[in-house]
Structure formats: C-alpha cells, structure tokens
Amino acid sequence: MTIINPVERHLFFEGILMKYGYDFRQYAEASLDRRLVNLMIKYRTQTLLDVLKLIMDDPEQFRAVLGLLTINTTEFFRDPSFFRTLRESVLPLLQTYPKINIWSAGCSTGEEVVSLAILLKEEGLDKRATIYATDVSPQALKTAKEGIYENSCIAHFNRNYALAGGTRSPSEYYSAEYGLVRFSPSLFSNVVFSEHNLVTDSVFIEAHLILCRNVLIYFTRELQDRVFTLFSRSLVHKGVLGIGSKESIRFSRAAPFFSTLHHEDRFYQFNARAEIGPGSFLGAVQ
Amino acid sequence: MIGTSAGGVTTVQALLRELHGKLSLPLLIVQHLPADARVNPALIFGSFTHATVLEAYDKVAVELNHVYFAPPSYHLLIERDFTLSLTQDEPVHFSRPSIDVLFESAARAYGSELCGVLLTGANQDGAAGLKAISDLGGYTMVQDPRDAEVGTMPQAALSLFTPNFTGTVKELSRQLLNVANGGAV
Numbered sequence: 122m123t124i125i126n127p128v129e130r131h132l133f134f135e136g137i138l139m140k141y142g143y144d145f146r147q148y149a150e151a152s153l154d155r156r157l158v159n160l161m162i163k164y165r166t167q168t169l170l171d172v173l174k175l176i177m178d179d180p181e182q183f184r185a186v187l188g189l190l191t192i193n194t195t196e197f198f199r200d201p202s203f204f205r206t207l208r209e210s211v212l213p214l215l216q217t218y219p220k221i222n223i224w225s226a227g228c229s230t231g232e233e234v235v236s237l238a239i240l241l242k243e244e245g246l247d248k249r250a251t252i253y254a255t256d257v258s259p260q261a262l263k264t265a266k267e268g269i270y271e272n273s274c275i276a277h278f279n280r281n282y283a284l285a286g287g288t289r290s291p292s293e294y295y296s297a298e299y300g301l302v303r304f305s306p307s308l309f310s311n312v313v314f315s316e317h318n319l320v321t322d323s324v325f326i327e328a329h330l331i332l333c334r335n336v337l338i339y340f341t342r343e344l345q346d347r348v349f350t351l352f353s354r355s356l357v358h359k360g361v362l363g364i365g366s367k368e369s370i371r372f373s374r375a376a377p378f379f380s381t382l383h384h385e386d387r388f389y390q391f392n393a394r395a396e397i398g399p400g401s402f403l404g405a406v407q
Numbered sequence: 408m409i410g411t412s413a414g415g416v417t418t419v420q421a422l423l424r425e426l427h428g429k430l431s432l433p434l435l436i437v438q439h440l441p442a443d444a445r446v447n448p449a450l451i452f453g454s455f456t457h458a459t460v461l462e463a464y465d466k467v468a469v470e471l472n473h474v475y476f477a478p479p480s481y482h483l484l485i486e487r488d489f490t491l492s493l494t495q496d497e498p499v500h501f502s503r504p505s506i507d508v509l510f511e512s513a514a515r516a517y518g519s520e521l522c523g524v525l526l527t528g529a530n531q532d533g534a535a536g537l538k539a540i541s542d543l544g545g546y547t548m549v550q551d552p553r554d555a556e557v558g559t560m561p562q563a564a565l566s567l568f569t570p571n572f573t574g575t576v577k578e579l580s581r582q583l584l585n586v587a588n589g590g591a592v
Contacts, residue, residue, distance in 0.1 A: 122539040151484035151512040152494040194495040338465045338493050367493050
C-alpha cells in the first residue's frame with residue numbers, strides 16, 4: 122500500500138493553493154489520501170510532486186485533477202424522505218416570503234437542483250423562487266447546466282420521485298432520446314449556476330433555504346465550522362438549513378444559533394437573535 | 408476491524424457473543440448491505456455484546472467498549488487522530504461501504520496496534536485491505552473458508568498473502584482475546 126508522505130502532501134496542496142486558489146488543506150485526510158494515491162496511479166508517478174509538476178503549467182490538466190480530488194456522488198431525490206419533509210414541512214415555512222432565495226451549495230452534477238426545481242413547481246413556488254446552484258468543480262457544473270443524463274438514471278429517478286411524495290407522471294419532466302434524457306428547460310428557468318468554493322469564498326446572497334448535503338463530511342471540524350459560519354451569515358432570520366443524513370451541526374460553534382426542525386432528515390432553522398455572548402463566533406467573523 | 412459480506416450477520420453475532428464481556432477494545436465493522444437498507448445495528452447486534460452498538464457517525468472519536476458499524480452507502484474510514492470519517496467516494500469492488508477502504512485507513516492510523524479480521528463473504532473486497540494491515544505491522548486473521556457461509560472473501564485474502572491466523576469463528580474470537588490481552592493489538 123502506498124503511504125502519502127506528509128511533506129509531499131503539504132507541498133502539493135500549497136502548490137495548488139498558490140497557483141490555482143483551491144484550498145484542500147483542511148479536507149478530512151483519510152479519504153483524501155486515498156484519492157491522492159489514485160492520482161499517482163492514474164498519472165503513473167512515484168511521488169505527488171511529479172503530479173504537481175504536471176499540473177503547474179497546464180490548467181486543463183489541473184481541472185482533471187480537481188475533478189478527481191472532489192466527490193461528485195449525488196442522485197435524484199437522494200434520501201427521498203429528505204425531499205418529502207422538504208415538501209411537507211419546510212416549503213410551507215417559505216410560503217410567506219414574496220421572494221425566495223435557495224442556495225444549493227455543492228450541487229455537483231445537478232441532480233439535487235432538478236429535484237428541488239420539481240418540488241418548487243409542484244408546490245407553486247417556482248415563480249417566486251430562485252435557486253443559486255454552486256459547486257467547486259467547473260466540470261460538475263457543466264453537467265448540471267446541461268441537464269442531460271444517461272438513460273440508466275430514469276428508473277431510479279421515477280422510483281425516488283414517488284418515494285419523495287411525487288404524485289404526477291414523472292415523465293412530464295424529461296424527454297428521452299438517443300440513450301440520454303433531457304430534463305425540461307423550464308425547470309432551469311429560475312436557476313443560477315455559479316462556481317463557489319465553500320473553503321475560500323464568502324457570502325453572496327441572502328438565503329431563505331440552504332441545502333448542503335454530503336459536502337461537510339469531507340472537511341475537518343475546523344473547516345466545517347467555517348462553512349456553518351458562512352451559512353449563518355447567509356441565512357435570513359428563521360431561514361432553513363438542510364444537511365446530509367450522516368452530518369451533524371451538533372459539534373459546531375454555530376449550533377446555538379440553530380434549532381432542530383427535523384432531526385432524522387437534518388433540517389435546522391437559523392435564529393439570528395439567539396443569545397450572543399462575548400466572543401461569540403458570529404461576532405468574531407463580522 | 409472486522410469486514411464481512413454475505414452470511415455476515417449471523418457470523419458477526421456469533422463472534423460478538425464469544426467476545427461478550429471480555430473485549431473492551433473498540434470494534435469497527437463493515438458489513439456489506441444494499442444502499443437503501445434501513446438498519447439499526449443496535450437492534451440486530453446489541454443483545455450479543457456488553458458494548459454499545461451503533462452506526463458510525465462522522466467526526467466522532469473512537470471509544471472503548473463501542474462497536475461501530477458503517478452505515479449503508481457510506482465508506483467508513485478512521486483518521487490519524489482516531490476519529491471516524493464517512494464519505495461517498497466511488498464504491499470499491501462494487502461495495503460502499505468497502506472493507507478495503509476501512510482497513511487501509513485503519514492501517515495508516517494504527518499501524519501495529521491493530522487487528523484485522525476478514526469473515527464470510529461473496530466478493531474480493533477486504534483482501535487488499537487486510538494485506539495493508541499486515542504490511543504496516545498489524546495482526547491479521549481470516550475465517551477458514553470451510554467454516555464460512557460463503558468462502559470467496561476469506562479465500563481471496565488467503566490467495567493474496569498469509570495472515571497471522573486462520574480458523575473458525577470460535578478460534579478467531581479466542582485468538583483475538585489472546586492477542587488483545589497480550590498487548591499486540
């Protein structure tokens with residue numbers, strides 16, 4: 122088994138940060154090491170520094186490496202009960218706003234955006250809502266923007282749509298051709314896609330709902346704190362945050378500012394007026 | 408660290424029963440399951456052991472007298488600071504959770520202070536991970552393929568390298584206690 126040399130890892134990530142601005146220094150190490158080993162196998166190099174040399178003056182090659190260092194696992198209506206709760210318990214809370222901003226943070230290849238857009242349409246919120254779909258990976262965003270997927274995803278889409286409480290014919294939302302399915306462009310009319318890096322970028326909208334699922338598990342606790350802080354500063358008072366089913370806000374310094382809306386499906390409501398003591402984290406970052 | 412697949416539930420139950428009240432070291436277990444399986448390991452395994460049985464969650468420190476199971480559809484890894492990590496990286500050997508992923512990360516974190524056990528199963532996952540544990544000085548054990556409900560997985564490990572110990576579930580648990588008490592784990 123290849124063991125990543127810590128000095129090399131350090132230099133590799135410092136190099137990427139200086140040259141391209143992506144900061145991997147606070148990613149959880151065990152799985153990242155596995156991906157680094159896979160990189161060395163793919164590029165047939167003995168050391169990480171050889172990979173670094175390959176990408177230093179080749180942005181195209183760097184994008185490929187970036188794709189391999191980030192995780193794009195996602196699916197339509199992932200954890201269907203999450204979307205059922207979103208439909209039944211969370212969207213009604215947003216009904217009262219004349220304009221609704223939703224941030225899909227770490228949207229990957231767009232399956233979550235499609236799922237969300239369908240819910241908004243069916244609940245009659247699509248005219249008022251804007252989805253800001255962001256990801257760190259330009260490659261993933263490109264797929265998300267196109268809204269075209271392999272035919273093989275459809276059985277899964279149909280099944281999860283129904284499990285998430287969908288009652289229409291799922292084929293209303295897509296057309297199939299040449300082994301591919303294209304989701305209706307009308308679903309994307311109120312979606313803004315944009316590159317955004319949760320590690321280094323800052324607040325860019327005032328959000329009523331943030332979905333960030335299975336992104337935080339790749340980060341160390343320190344970095345998770347930064348992201349929760351970022352979300353706190355982005356959310357309106359009483360705004361809602363939904364995270365992955367194995368993630369928790371419990372250990373975060375932001376925890377006192379969130380009350381649990383739904384534990385099982387990980388929905389939390391932000392309370393900007395929570396008791397703020399001296400040295401509180403919100404005070405510290407503002 | 409324990410890895411298992413087909414036939415694993417009853418085998419792990421039997422192993423835990425043998426270790427009941429005798430082993431305080433933390434156990435991490437990957438049992439292959441369908442991605443949408445809704446399982447509560449505490450219900451399935453809790454009555455077989457004195458230890459606290461739970462589904463592993465992200466970023467918690469590993470504790471004595473705890474048995475952690477990887478949740479369906481997540482890889483379970485252990486960090487160098489002995490906290491757990493969950494990820495949804497690509498499946499390995501068509502498996503997520505993958506035994507190789509847990510074993511390799513544990514080998515890095517614990518080195519020689521680790522014992523890896525590979526039980527019954529119907530694919531190749533776990534063999535390379537167990538060898539990684541061995542390469543980094545850990546103690547490795549494989550269920551005798553003739554004792555296993557499905558022998559493919561232990562056989563894959565035996566074909567790859569020679570583990571420290573091979574035996575039935577009863578023999579494995581006895582040896583595990585020997586090694587643990589001898590301070591080799």
